[in-house]
Amino acid sequence: MLVTAAPMLTACGGDDSGSGGKVTIEWMNIATTEPSQSLFPKIAKAYEAQHPNVDIKATSLENDAYKSKMTALVASGDLPDIYVTWGGGVLKQQIDAGLVKDITSDGAKVLGTMTDVSKKAYTFDGKTYAVPYDMGMVGFWYNKKLFKDAGVSGPPKTWTEFMDAVQKLQGADITPIALAGKDKWPGHYYWAYLAMRIGGMQAMQQAAQSNDFGGTAFIQAGEKLKQLADLKPFQEGYQNAGYDTPGGHSASMGAGKTAMSLMGQWAPAVMKDASGKDLGEDLGWFPFPTVEGGPGAVTDVFGGGNGHAVSKDAPPEAVDFLTFLMNEQNEREFVTSGAFMPVVKGAESALTDENRKMVAEALKGSTGFQLYLDQAFPPAVGAEVNDSVALLIAGKKSAQEVAQTVTKVAKDQ
Structure with a gap:
């Protein structure tokens, strides 16, 4: 089942985490098709239930519309608190422009649960700038x-x-x-x-x-x-x-x-x-x-994967939410939905579809x-x-x- 509002699922200490007071997190993603179209809002609501001081305002755009919007936002220097990234040179350009937060330390709890290959596209000079939520290959x-x-x-x-x-x-x-x-x-x-x-x-x-x-x-x-x-x-x-x-x-x-x-x-x-x-x-x-x-x-x-980067001015609750988003139960929900491949260590056990197992095995055995x-x-x-x-x-x-x-x-x- 999807995560509930049980205290045991709080990512980083519940309501005491972050900056305190009323906080709004702007989240721009590409969840325009199922199952993410339903899963993402449910998880956001579960987080809000545990953190009454946080309001998550999500915007979902189709891939090409998303890329166009991000181009404009990068040019303006004003990025959403949390946004989807595929990493690589595109993310590096945003980092070089001083627009992205280094989450190596603040996100250590969730990043420590991730497979090395899933973090590769978001890591530069030993620092990590995004939390993966999907990883695979074409x-x-x-x-x-x-x-x-x-x-x-x-x-x-x-x-x-x-x-x-x-x-x-x-x-x-x-x-x-x-x-x-x-x-x-x-x-x-x-x-x-x-x-x-x-x-x-x-x-x-x-x-x-x-x-x-x-x-x-x-x-x-x-x-x-x-x-x-x-x-x-x-x-x-x-x-x-x-x-x-x-x-x-x-x-x-x-x-x-x-x-x-x-x-x-x-x-x-x-x-x-x-x-x-x-x-x-x-x-x-x-x-x-x-x-x-x-x-x-x-x-x-x-191939590649999907991750969430955090803008430089985002509140601490942004990283806290991403930690919650990728906790063990949510990761299992993502994997069993049929649309996402594992990024959390050990989550491959949740794969049941033979085709998706083949993809996971091919990625695991990749030589390049x-x-x-x-x-x-x-x-x-x-x-x-x-x-x-x-x-x-x-x-x-x-x-x-x-x-x-x-x-x-x-x-x-």
Whole structure:
């Protein structure tokens, strides 16, 4: 069950914690779909019940609207007390601007319960600036029934097998892939993963150090993605499709109209919420295939998680609330909801779904980890990655042009 108002669940000492007096905490998140749309408010109310002096004012925005809002808020220098972050270069830019609170000490109680990998994207120079609440990786979610109908024997292990599967699905009059072309960010997953498989983690590390995306791995990644796009494997109208909108990426996958979706650990819950249907045992998962001849291993993973950062002027109650949010019972509720992957040590025991267990095992056994490129680098670079890859998929930009424009923006930062 969800946390109650029992005193034993108070995070840091109950009403005596923090600054005293009436306190308002502004919390901006991305809880626009179930189960977080219901879970977050319930947990906030439970905290308020134990802390009558605290009023939590939450604002929930869809991903792209959230990113746009945050860009404006960062420019103004006035951030919410608590806000969602994916870490990496975006968070680092906010830290360098003096907008984020170092919670290494104040948040030690809750951070001490977290797995090391879940904190990695939020830690700089030995200091931690956010509390994770979800952690996972991107992989292919697929419809087993549609694979069987098309004569695809099982999850492809190589890029050649993947391309063969796409063509078999098309031959059976089945749309192979769901893609939110309007939102752009889902498309960059292909480019990033292909570059990782072709050049290995070394290619990603060199790009991060030199801000140069002109290497062979990135050029070839663009070329292979272009070959995929030329097959026209995406659902009709994908260019105007949103990720979690009616009739969009997740809805088409959840309704059984497309066979595959390259997406993160949250995908099944969003599919169900967007389509109103549950694929049940027909839903499967497999890691991004290897590319023949490339040093990138299937155990090199691409992804990230969600965390909450605290603005520099936030009251002490903000960190206290995040400690409460991620206590043992709430973490178990998150994990069993089907939308979140464990970040608290030992919470993986709450996983019951076989697909989510596969994701957890893949992450646990990973030999390399790359944060989403639109978060690993400063915002301008991430935006250019998403825009350029979208143009590549649409046939309006070459692989070389993508590499050149992303490199130019990266070097200008």
